[in-house]
Amino acid sequence: MTEFELPFEPDPRSETLRRLQALLVQRFGHIERAAASWRRPEWVLVQGVIGARTKSEISNAATDRLLKRWGSWEAVADAPLEELQAELATQTYPAIAAERLKASLSALIDLRGAVDLAHLADMETGPAMEWLERLPGIGRKIAAGVMNASTLDRRAVVLDGHHTRILQRMGLVPAKASTARAFDAIMPAMPEEWSGADYDEHHLLMKKLGQTWCRPSAHHCAACPAQALCETGAKRA
Structure with a gap:
């Protein structure tokens, strides 16, 4: 259990995320981490x-x-x-x-x-992100990126516009949630067995999905690999 997870019953969204990840890997293949x-x-x-x-x-x-x-x-x-x-x-x-x-x-x-930023390695993820967000120009997305996509390799999901939009359309976070609110909403549902690398790949796969079928102004639901898991997609089936 991480500091972002709560000690309640298993969140059904976790299984949705597992199934979604498998479908995205099947469609796009695995994504290698940055150099x-x-x-x-x-x-x-x-x-x-x-x-x-x-x-x-x-x-x-x-x-x-x-x-x-x-x-x-x-x-x-x-x-x-x-x-x-x-x-x-x-x-x-x-x-x-x-x-x-x-x-x-x-x-x-x-x-x-x-x-x-070497001191962040000795801090828990939540306090480290709060520290970063006190810097000018650093919001939740960048703070999570520093913690997850870097060598710090923490379990913090990076939410860009594509990722947040898809989560909202799928019904996994509130429809009008800000990046920070969407982060707080989805973190307790992230599969407990996923590593920092899994979080990173999940974000990159969601970004690909948002750039192809689940675009801001066009829903290509019929071709989307996530349609069966998506509230919006189900309405368009």
Whole structure:
């Protein structure tokens, strides 16, 4: 049992998630985790801050580009804002990305003396996420990403727009839940045997589902592998 789970009767949503995972793996195949260089907690934080509404591969390249140009995250924090904006021109919102990145890195340096998240390894997941969310520009999605998708490898589900939308349409979280509320709602239902790597793969598979059949403005329910498990899909059957 994790700190996010409650000592009640088994949640029926857990079995739904198990069945969903199997269907998604059958449709998309297993997904390999990111390379080691992309799993450092500090790298994951930067990628999350600059990645709003931008494809992951573009944000990954931009994150690598920042570190290559300035050599350290401390130097990135000190870089002129206009230069950061120019370097982040590939992002959907480069001006906002640059401002948020500079603010979050500067705040981290003020607190830790460097862009260093090593202390999170000694903290429980909940308090660690709360600590991260006190940094400017860091919400629940990024905090969960740092804890799960990095080498910290914690059992914290990362909810982007695709993932949250699918959970809502399936009836697994409240229909109008914010990211934080959806996180709190789904964590007690996450299968207890799933590892941090399973959480990571689940998120990436849900993202693929949201990019293909369960899109924001189009429901391709007839082709969706999750239709039989979905409240919305059942209505369209």
